[in-house]
Amino acid sequence: MDNKQKAQQRAEQIQAFYNEISLLEDADMLRLDDDQRQRISHYHEGLLKSLTDAYDIDTSSRQKQLSRGMKIVSFIGALALAASVFFLFHQFWGYFGTPLQVSILVAAPLMTLYVTYWVSQREATGYFAKMLSMVSFVCFVLNLVMLGQIFNITQSENVLLLFAVYGVLLAYAFDVRLLLAMGILAFAGFIAARTYTWSGMYWLSTGERPENFFIPAVLIFTVPLLWKQEKYSGFTPVYRVFGSLLFLVPVLVLSNWGASSYLPWDPSVIEGAYQVTGFVLSAALIALGIRKHWPDVINTGNAFFVLFLYTKFFDWWWEIMPKYLFFLVIALTSLLLLYLYKHLRRHSQLTEDKHA
């Protein structure tokens, strides 16, 4: 097994196998003899034990529910601890001399990094290490932001790259998808800002030109194609989803606000062009996701296709239609889309049966 996610899937497969055996036996379709039952059971016990020792997976539905609870609690705990560090700095900051302030800022991320590593070596579930890694990231952000304030350093977009690198390093060290997402967003911000400064403008207003985000979006989407992520649970979908979002959200903005484009055309022409692009791209993502079995990409493509469609309906009909009719049209369109998806699903089922 490469990662915890695959190990968990294997455990669920084993559980599903026993459930199916039970149903088949009840329907008198299958009966395992004692020797077969014992050998299979012995094999699965060994396998589950090794997976639990290596990845601390859930082997029952009760454990799964508790794990879900632990994930939520650790997320809230991480946010609360990070906020606490932030406000602690603000509460007492003015009482420290500059040398002490600098020492605290430099030491905080280093110490939290060490503590995170130390905890990760002693605790198999990884939840505490994930929480502490978030705190370390916040300490690094405070480190740079507050050094900038203390010494009145001119802001630069390079700070985004540093946040991105540290976030990604922590994400890979401690298997934290949230930090990977934050690193990706910081990286995208850096590339977009750098693109903008190369055109002679100030980096903080990079958001006023959504097209600045196209290049980082493509780069991020292609990362898993160039660098396999099997060892890390759920990292590949994070790259694909954020790559898609960083492309589609600017397209959505530009399809309603053509004046913010670099293109030297009439804003209404730009908006029309980006609306078409939005539809085509969403459909392309759905097709790509189906072909490659990437459910995350299918869902993102679906969500944006519907968003573009409903935005268009709003543009055309909100002002001229009675509201009840407008929402009826939305509902009927949803039913049509459901019918289309059902038809596609059925077609896909038949194709798979034929190959089987």
Next chain:
Amino acid sequence: MRKFVLAAAILLLLVNLIVLAGVAYNRSGAPLFSIELTERELPVRRAFGVIRENAATAVSIKWNILGQDKDPIRMLSTRGLPSWLQEEKLVELGVDVEELERQRDSSQPGTIPMLKEVVLVLEYDGDAYRQALSLAERREVELQRQSSSSPDDAALANRLRILSNYVTNLKQSQSRLYVIDAGLDIQDLRKKYAGKEYLLIRGEISLWWSENAVDGRIFHLSTGQIHIPLPFWRILADLPGAQGHFPHQTASAKPRYTVRLNIGKRLEPWIESVTLIESAE
């Protein structure tokens, strides 16, 4: 895991080393500019909400411009168009005005403010301030004459009252720092503005389309507030109004402290000293 943790630790050490080395370089040798300003130019930063705990640890830089508007109050608004930031200056700052004017036809005017990073020249208690004061006083005299010949005109009397308060404010509590020029080359600007009353600070100008032209405004200074080191902020923290939500300054309030402000090699400022003005205590 270990290699990522090691890389993260190296990153932390390296980044902090580079940042602190940059600070040391900025403050090495004699400062490029050193000037004594007052509370008028460097009021204690307002504290709001949760940031209140950190109050009085920074001062803001208050600055003005001489604008193109003929009305004295609007002329001195920092949101106005500086009289010196015309098309010729924008071209000198590397703005492709012709290209922007071409784009105006295909875009909605005033929709996108673009920001251009420049080096701003601030003049302290110089010609720009005296000109602003002179214009305001002349307008006040004019309004007084009109008001005395139309004593029943309440609107006129109100305008005169507002302008009189404004003139008093200009003399006693408004900032005497005026942004008078901008450029891209620090050395050229240093040669041109070598006197003790000048400062160079990084900032941004915003570019807008108006009906007939591309306009430039001072968007902000890159260092809008300056950190006060511990021994100095204790002096300011004890001043009434330093910890509250609203600035102490009113039209009649005089400055209560002076600040020795230095600007280093990277145009990053720092406070060398803070002294209370005895007459204001």
